[in-house]
Amino acid sequence: MAQNIPYKIYLNENELPKQWYNLRADMKNKPAPLLNPGTGKPMKAEELEPVFCSELVKQELDNETRFFDIPEEIYNFYKMYRPSPLVRAYFLEKKLGTPAKIYYKFEGNNTSGSHKLNSAIAQAYYAKKQGLKGVTTETGAGQWGTALSMACSFFGLDCKVFMVKVSYEQKPFRREVMRTYGASVTPSPSTETEVGRKILEAHPGTTGSLGCAISEAVEVAVKSEGYRYVLGSVLNQVLLHQSVIGLETKAALDKYGIKPDMIIGCAGGGSNLGGLIAPFMGEKLRGEADYRIIAVEPASCPSFTRGVYAYDFCDTGMVCPLAKMYTLGSDFIPSANHAGGLRYHGMSSILSQLYDDKLMEAVSVKQTDVFEAAELFARVEGILPAPESSHAIRVAIDEALKCKETGEEKTIVFGLTGTGYFDMVAYEKFHDKEMSDYIPTDDELAAFRARLPKIG
Numbered sequence: 001m002a003q004n005i006p007y008k009i010y011l012n013e014n015e016l017p018k019q020w021y022n023l024r025a026d027m028k029n030k031p032a033p034l035l036n037p038g039t040g041k042p043m044k045a046e047e048l049e050p051v052f053c054s055e056l057v058k059q060e061l062d063n064e065t066r067f068f069d070i071p072e073e074i075y076n077f078y079k080m081y082r083p084s085p086l087v088r089a090y091f092l093e094k095k096l097g098t099p100a101k102i103y104y105k106f107e108g109n110n111t112s113g114s115h116k117l118n119s120a121i122a123q124a125y126y127a128k129k130q131g132l133k134g135v136t137t138e139t140g141a142g143q144w145g146t147a148l149s150m151a152c153s154f155f156g157l158d159c160k161v162f163m164v165k166v167s168y169e170q171k172p173f174r175r176e177v178m179r180t181y182g183a184s185v186t187p188s189p190s191t192e193t194e195v196g197r198k199i200l201e202a203h204p205g206t207t208g209s210l211g212c213a214i215s216e217a218v219e220v221a222v223k224s225e226g227y228r229y230v231l232g233s234v235l236n237q238v239l240l241h242q243s244v245i246g247l248e249t250k251a252a253l254d255k256y257g258i259k260p261d262m263i264i265g266c267a268g269g270g271s272n273l274g275g276l277i278a279p280f281m282g283e284k285l286r287g288e289a290d291y292r293i294i295a296v297e298p299a300s301c302p303s304f305t306r307g308v309y310a311y312d313f314c315d316t317g318m319v320c321p322l323a324k325m326y327t328l329g330s331d332f333i334p335s336a337n338h339a340g341g342l343r344y345h346g347m348s349s350i351l352s353q354l355y356d357d358k359l360m361e362a363v364s365v366k367q368t369d370v371f372e373a374a375e376l377f378a379r380v381e382g383i384l385p386a387p388e389s390s391h392a393i394r395v396a397i398d399e400a401l402k403c404k405e406t407g408e409e410k411t412i413v414f415g416l417t418g419t420g421y422f423d424m425v426a427y428e429k430f431h432d433k434e435m436s437d438y439i440p441t442d443d444e445l446a447a448f449r450a451r452l453p454k455i456g
């Protein structure tokens with residue numbers, strides 16, 4: 001049956017999933033609840049609603065409902081760029097000389113260039129439905145800000161983006177894409193917020209961090225009438241929306257009777273990986289099938305492989321609820337020469353619980369190895385991958401090379417989350433041999449860990 005597998009497996013428009021799948025419904029050990037930093041008690045919906053849209057709060061707290069209908073407006077927007085292709089990497093296989101069969105799910109086919117649009121459009125829709133004027137958010141490298149500005153412009157919402165200062169300066173083109181879609185973009189830390197001014201006072205000349213930009217965006221949302229804060233990763237609701245990636249992947253594989261042996265994805269806050277693996281992990285949790293599931297993270301920001309599973313702040317300013325997750329500590333900032341994204345200090349609570357339950361694995365990779373894989377991939381498969389996505393490419397290649405040694409014909413599926421056109425400064429450093437691998441020492445990590453809040 002599996003002989004005539006096309007290069008690209010496209011689903012029909014009417015095969016686009018009509019519901020998102022909530023993996024939490026099938027987890028025996030549920031992800032730990034968000035805690036109120038003041039009381040130490042689980043956050044209630046009323047406490048989250050000043051910050052987040054009401055419908056999204058419901059999704060965030062719902063560990064039981066297995067499927068959520070995708071509202072028609074979101075479904076119609078998805079149709080502009082979904083279903084996304086599942087590609088058989090025949091050329092990569094040939095180049096590696098491996099008996100492994102490699103597939104990648106490509107999420108870079110939209111202007112924002114990544115999977116983030118899948119959740120951005122959902123979050124903008126619920127904000128609009130609630131009658132809000134606009135939303136605030138942070139963005140690091142800029143993909144989330146870009147996706148959100150597209151989504152807000154579609155629904156006529158105002159969009160205020162706090163962009164990590166170093167990226168604001170180094171990635172002017174991303175900033176202009178956001179402004180093209182009508183968003184306002186402020187470098188963070190800024191003097192526009194109390195928390196920004198405080199951080200600038202304590203660390204003059206800082207180039208900013210995601211955790212710091214989150215604090216600023218939350219402050220503005222809470223203080224501005226008709227605004228809420230939205231986040232592009234980490235949260236349960238984001239993983240729910242991203243399940244569309246995994247559901248499509250599974251439908252495409254099922255069409256050709258293909259059963260993957262391993263599923264690989266890069267992990268920053270965990271949203272693409274959580275979405276890609278959702279239906280497969282669901283089968284694993286229900287005892288219907290087994291898969292190796294591998295999260296790939298940068299060696300310079302190793303939340304899973306060298307972090308601790310503990311309650312921590314989601315942001316630097318400590319204004320957000322506490323989340324139990326694999327974390328490096330909320331004031332961890334990866335070395336300035338780290339170019340590959342995936343720089344958040346923590347990890348999705350869902351994935352953290354699954355990892356702690358040993359239902360998935362994690363590996364960390366060095367950035368020069370990542371760019372080597374990215375370049376090889378671009379040359380044989382044609383797509384110029386985002387540095388984030390290239391973490392998954394690296395490990396897919398490594399696993400395929402192991403198959404070459406053992407002669408095993410394993411089936412590997414990985415998530416190609418986006419394209420890297422705005423990351424050419426990082427590619428340039430790689431080509432000019434100016435890229436180095438900074439891996440934090442145990443002592444450095446221990447210093448950040450010592451500042452974790454003392455809970456439980």
Ligand SMILES: *Cc1c(COP(=O)(O)O)cnc(C)c1O
Pocket residue numbers: 113114115116143144232233234266267268269270271272273341342386388389417418419
């Ligand atoms: C944001 C981003 C990631 C990492 O975010 P997750 O929430 O871990 O998925 C990976 N790849 C690309 C292209 C991104 O833009």
